[in-house]
Amino acid sequence: MSHLRLTAFFLILGSALAQDTWNDWLNEGVRAFKGARYVEATAAFQKSVDLNPSAFEPRLYLASAWMNQYIPGARSPENLQVASNAERGFLAVLDLDPRNITALESLASLKYLESQGTQVLEDKLKPLDEARGWYLKVVEADPGKKEAHYSLGVIDWAIWYPPWNAARTKLGMRPETPGPMADPAVRAELRSHYEATVLDGIDHLNKALAIDPQYDDAMAYKNLLLREYADLCNSKPEYEKLKAEADALVQKALDTRREKAEQSARTDAIETTGPGIAAAPPEPPTESRSTPKRITVGGGVMESMLTSRTPPKYPEDAKQARIEGDVLLTAIIATDGSVQQLDVKSGHPLLASSAIQAVMQWKYRPTLLNGQPVEVVTSIHINFVLDKSK
Numbered sequence: 001m002s003h004l005r006l007t008a009f010f011l012i013l014g015s016a017l018a019q020d021t022w023n024d025w026l027n028e029g030v031r032a033f034k035g036a037r038y039v040e041a042t043a044a045f046q047k048s049v050d051l052n053p054s055a056f057e058p059r060l061y062l063a064s065a066w067m068n069q070y071i072p073g074a075r076s077p078e079n080l081q082v083a084s085n086a087e088r089g090f091l092a093v094l095d096l097d098p099r100n101i102t103a104l105e106s107l108a109s110l111k112y113l114e115s116q117g118t119q120v121l122e123d124k125l126k127p128l129d130e131a132r133g134w135y136l137k138v139v140e141a142d143p144g145k146k147e148a149h150y151s152l153g154v155i156d157w158a159i160w161y162p163p164w165n166a167a168r169t170k171l172g173m174r175p176e177t178p179g180p181m182a183d184p185a186v187r188a189e190l191r192s193h194y195e196a197t198v199l200d201g202i203d204h205l206n207k208a209l210a211i212d213p214q215y216d217d218a219m220a221y222k223n224l225l226l227r228e229y230a231d232l233c234n235s236k237p238e239y240e241k242l243k244a245e246a247d248a249l250v251q252k253a254l255d256t257r258r259e260k261a262e263q264s265a266r267t268d269a270i271e272t273t274g275p276g277i278a279a280a281p282p283e284p285p286t287e288s289r290s291t292p293k294r295i296t297v298g299g300g301v302m303e304s305m306l307t308s309r310t311p312p313k314y315p316e317d318a319k320q321a322r323i324e325g326d327v328l329l330t331a332i333i334a335t336d337g338s339v340q341q342l343d344v345k346s347g348h349p350l351l352a353s354s355a356i357q358a359v360m361q362w363k364y365r366p367t368l369l370n371g372q373p374v375e376v377v378t379s380i381h382i383n384f385v386l387d388k389s390k
Contacts (some may be wrong), residue, residue, distance in 0.1 A: 022051035063089025109136035156201025179231035312358035
């Protein structure tokens, strides 16, 4: 064999070995990712990226692993760095594939989650605007993406609700006080600043419902926007007309949920609606056997090990919209029995945030395996039921 052929042979062999190595690290990361061991997964995906920077799958998984470690509302430098790492990772994916739906949705979700980490409206507006921009890119890439239209409606509501609520409070209106707002100057001011936002939100929710007429969460948010927008009406008949439309949507949403429940039992595979962590990217081709380092324990068993349970508060917004139902969480319980991490698997966004705030305060007895405390992956159901007497 000539020197040139021998050199070419070793170059091809070296390339093949490198390919196997980055793919091995990718598969190692996937196993950790599936077991919710996101720190371990991040390290493995980073090695895969370092070995093959042009490979697409490792970058997508790396960004997703970072995002799953982000805790909305935590302002520590470490948590802010996690969010920054996730954002950079998804942007790197878009450099390779500018219309990648998972990356676009994840960036939108990340910005929405960042907005939920503060109660100060001014601090919410910038990440909400960024989330909106990313969701608009999603519908540009896939106009039939109902979740993106729904999320745009949710964002418009999140921008509109605080000033609407503040105006009602200033006018001395209680939650149950009917409208419209008595002061025409207040109505005109709100219309001037927020009417376009409200109408845009209704438009996107209509698009979501056109794609899926059974989209009950979209019905619930359209109900909120209509009900609140009615406060800006200049006459009582106009107000009553919008309120009647909102009431009809509430009933339709309840009927739709009941029909869905009758058709099939709720499972862990139900799709998460609304802004949140995007689904994991597609799996790579091969995967070897592994032994998980955490154990998975059923929700019923872990419930019996609770030593402290903080009940969730029913959000006032959800009460007004007559929203009820289950929130399904995947939890990682630390060796000391504290709740280390929560991911929302299903449930309405208005209910999910309240469930997370409560469950993060729960405390369990440590779980022992062969006499040693171990971390646990488990499922937690939180059921929100409206008081029908009110």
